[in-house]
Amino acid sequence: MAVNLTIFFSEVFFQMASKKDLxxxxxxxxxKEFLAAKRYLEFLLENAIKNNDAWEELLNNPNETSEPLTAQDKAAIREAEEDIKAGRVKPWEVVKKGLDRGV
Structure with a gap:
């Protein structure tokens, strides 16, 4: 079973904010806080550009940046798939509700 990490990370770590909010x-x-805000926004922009470049590189050249799965990796994947089949996992929405409540 494939896991879409993009959806997971976007739901867990990012909340949408509009330019209007900013x-x-x-x-x-x-x-007196304008300079600090400006510097922080510049930092965010610089890192967003760097991160985007890194993702583009990874997506465009997966064979050059991906390592082969080790026996340990394959065993972990099999174990995770068995956990899913056996129902030993919680749906994301259940986990998210627990995080929202601070559980």
């Missing part, structure tokens, strides 16, 4: 925060920000 502009509202900037409007509330004290003037």
């Amino acid at each position: 502009y509202a925060l900037i409007d509330k920000l004290p003037d």
Whole structure:
């Protein structure tokens, strides 16, 4: 069974924010914090560009950046598939609700 990590990571780690939300925060920000905010936004942009380049490289050249699965990797995958078949896993929505409640 394949797992779509893109969906998992986007749901777990990212909340959507619009530019309107960001502009509202900037409007509330004290003037003395503008430089820090500017520097942080520049940092975010720089890292987003670097990360995008890394993902593009990985997607465009998977054979050059991927290592073959080891016997240990294959055993872990088999174990995970067995756990799924046996029902020893929780659906993402159940786990997410627990995280939202701080459980």
